[in-house]
Amino acid sequence: MDTVEKLVAQIQGLSGSVGDLNQLHHILKQSEDSLRLNSSRLAPFLHQLDPSVHSLGYLYFLDAYTYSVSRDGANEVALLLARFISSCLAEQIRLAHHKFISVCRRFKDQAIVLSEPMRAVAPMLIAIRKIRPSSEHLTTLHPDFLLLCILAKCYKTGLSVLEDDVFEVDQPKDLFLYCYYGGMICIGLKQFKKASEFFHNVVTAPMSTLNAIAVEAYKKYILVSLIHRGKFNTHFPKYTSTVAQRSLKNFSQIYLELANNYSNGNLADLETFVQVNKDKFEGDNNLGLVKQVVSSIYKRNIQRLTQTYLTLSLQDIANTVQLNSPKEAEMHVLQMIQDGHIYATINQRDGMVQFLEDPEQYKSCEMIEHIDCSIQRIMVLSKKLASVDEQISCEPLYLTKVGKERQRFDFDDFDSVPQKFNI
Template sequence: MESLEALVAHIQGLSGSPEELAHLHSLLKQADGEPLRAHAAALVPFLAHLSPETHSLGYLYLLEACATSSSNLSDFGGGDFLVTIGGFLTACSADQIRLAPDKFLNVCRVLKDQVMQLNMPIRGIAPLRAAVPKIQSSPEQLTPVHADYLILCLLAKQYKAGLSVLEGDIFEVDQPKDLFLYCYYGGMIYVGLKKFPKALELLHNAVTAPMSSLNAIAVEAYKKYILVSLIVNGQVPPFPKYTSISAQRSMRNHAQIYAELSTSYSNGSKTDLETFIQSNSAAFQSDNNLGLVKQVLSSMYKRNIQRLTQTYLTLSLEDIARSVQLETPRDAEMHVLRMIEDGEIHASINQKDGMVSFHEDPEQYKSVEMVEHIDTSIHRLTALSKKLASIDQNMSCDTAYLMTGRDRGRFDYDDFDSVPHKYF
């Protein structure tokens, strides 16, 4: 390998035109691997002579050699080196780093791992948020950085930050594991924001995604899917017909206690459900789902109040408290007010006599705002239909897809790392 000084000089002089970058890339490949990692400790000072933005490709090669040569970044300045990585991910040129995507992903992964080890996940959020669009070939592509970013948002309890990668449409997936983790962590982000319908949508995708055999991520997603289904709908819907039969059976076997919880919930008795939860709290705590289970218990009050609206036109707060097993009429009033605010029931409370009057849905679907909302939804669905038709056409001509079933590898339960569900 030529001297580090000569290599840095090449990086400085060949980071302009595409032709120069192609030549530089060839030189960097020759120096890559053990020769470069052998000099990892000496590389850090040379980074100061390079611009993360102008010399992104060369900077990436040197940075990745440092970052992956040792599990202890204190060898390279510790926190200062993390700042260097974060600055690079934020400032680098997307066009250049896409020439070496695997190295860029390695650097992102090192940053994620290190901030988790330091118990400072918030330090990795901004750099990885900047990294996501830079490594994407299109805004619709799912990358491994998506899941790394989402887990840092979960650890730091910065749930709203996670929305930056969750609100777009995903149509391109390279690795199944990326999709499962994206849906699982995304579902947890929405649970943290108490946006349960959106959480249910992502968890549903994780549970029903094509899988030749069960994986650990789908199992953990299924447990939360049952709980969120109860909160949103009061019941767990059957699996869609396209879901793998063997996966269905295996998920049920791994989540038997959650199925029993669903059965207890459907009986409508708050006392029985509370007893069941107390008896099995250790198992729910072991899965780190006890907090979500308690929200299921709380949702039973809401579900039982909704049932009352189907039977009565007016009812006293005292009667509501007695019917749904709340301790006081004041507790019933707080639940009713919260449900009215959330649009879950339509009612009014007469404070003078403590009576609740239940009403029909006042929405007539003819306001300007509603018409605009419907129009926007129609346009989005039309665009989505065209996109799906295009994807279907491309898949029907893809020889790799047509070979599915003969040459595709299988994914076993242990192929997926243990899911760090303890973070929620």
Template sequence: MESVEAVVAHIQALSGSHEEVADLHSLLKQSEGALRSRAARLGPFLHQLDPSAHTLGYLFLLEAYSSRPISRELDEKILPFIVGFINSCSAEQIRLAPEKFISVCKSLKDQVMQLQVPIRGITPLRTAIRKLQTSSEQLTTLHSDYLLLCLLAKFYKAGLSILDDDIFEVDQPRDHFLYCYYGGMINIGLKRFRKALGCLHNVVTAPMDALIVIAVEAYKKYILVSLILNGQVPPFPKYTSSTAQRNLKRHTQPYIDLADCYATGTFSELEACIQTNLEKFQSDSNVGLVKQVLSSLYKCNIQRLTQTYLTLSLQDIANASQLKTPNDAEMHVLQMIQDAEISASINQKDGMVSFHEDPEQYKICGMIEPIDSLIQRLMELSKKLSSLDEQISCDLAHLTRIGKERPRLD
């Protein structure tokens, strides 16, 4: 068993060329047992190495040093080592031992959570994700950890830096579930309900052989966000797994009841339903969303009026949408006009509201650039899907499975 001093000497001598680093990698794997058995003594040796010049060796020592049980006092001492390493390390060398790098980054996440300072881990983890990725289309196991820290720190906008990426490469299904679930929660925090609905939809409709807890929790929020955004919950798409279609509603009955009450358009019934299930909503930490569902019923009722009437008085709107006064109705209508949810004008003199057709004619020059950008993105997505389809159709494992299932399907 080599001493730590000898291992450090090898690291300093073999961190130059690709060939030397490959030899060093083999030596380090043979020395893992020695490093772990002396984990408590590795701190001083890290000072002898440069994380940018000796990335691979530093990583092996740091992973062994940070993986042992650590007290709260030692957390503060180890954090600078990890943060400094993530900022300085060579992306090429960490990809030689990605499981080690992920372990170090997860230690960072655990430590900032234990210290109750999740915001300190956000920037380092974002840097770690970019260094670990081979492209922005790859979902790493660190994505969900990063989003979790953004949620705990209530620094939602930081999550958008990776949520706005198009993801096509997923190694582990669990990573995808957590990424979409946390992404949905971050978008809810930013009131980007359409984006949130897309993330939660991906969890609910993802392939699953057995019902998982995260899908149940995602469906609860999916129901609430659907009501806030669209006033109704859509049926499951055909591609939703049979497991989800059979079981999700059974495990979310209070939320199904809420959606049924919402469909009646009666504020008192919806309020009574919320009170009946309030304890359940509280235990699920969904009370904030439920309150937004309640307030959105006014908006939904007003939108229904625009489908029937061209002109209504504020008093009629207040009566039909169950608002207390015409002033309340005016405030809601003005907010909906501002949010582009309806097109209308208010005559202050006689208290009448006129509903209009969508005034957007899509002829202005400002529309050309965003439409062109969207078309280009769709073309790139189409090419990507064609490439993935070709890869799957040539995959031996896929062809073997289809071959076995063909007699049953026939």
């Protein structure tokens, strides 16, 4: 224990300047084995350190102390970790960011063990903001935070992170999980367009081998596309990896069959198909989303009517889209008007619905401001893309590979470009 006491004194004396912190970090790395051996006796020493002053040293002690936690001690450890995350200094914990990430994940695990994911949501958001170099950086903690938001049903809190533009990624798996969990959060908020974008990013992300995250994302991508657009395009974009194009459909046949049934617009056939395959959808934890797909077919069938009729009675709408009564038809039409999916007016006296053209003239102050914001964002993205392209062009590894590829071709093998044509 004399060694631990000496280490505490060194932490207290070397937590001031950058130079001292670098020296302290070297000492702490050499003391990891000793701290692990004394892990059960570190609690009194933690009280001698201030996490808001001695953050780096406290992190090493906390990592050793919480390395092996019983269920009985989970609550105490969770409190200790939450307080540390909230009070620690970003400039110190970034010196040992891998250890900080490990401690934060331990905190997430304890919250899940206690069945209290809500208590970890706010501290994990603080941890992300402290560990990341900028809002454009996707850390390894992002997926863990989003998972906690899903388990705690704190969807709006998760959305606050999803609104950031991401340009830097630590690990490919982080991006896959970030987009997958992001899509699930958007489903919870009924933001199906944004959910579709996140699942699209998973499906089309570069991959050398197929992974389970991409398979599950593709299934949800099909369902969300049906809810949002009323259809699903089975053709992959050209930039999708070969392995995804070749294999994803094989693992999602039942969902592709569901999309085919949906496109026919027959509610009875769709409900029968879902009932027959209910266990498979439930096994994928997608039954709730599938039921939303079935419910959305009413909306799609009503939208089809707007392409054929200018006016229609509520009774006719109910009969055509297989609703039980004109009142149900009215509720669906009113919801669609409110959501901006159709433009129509309802005459309550005679029960007639008049379908209208889109009233947006694209000349209001709000619309001009929206267009200007979009242009500004595109300009920023364009500059960022040019900067990344320049960095890659100067990267030695990239230049080496390009040089090797270029050697494979002999320009004499190609015909010269003709200077004139004979017609």
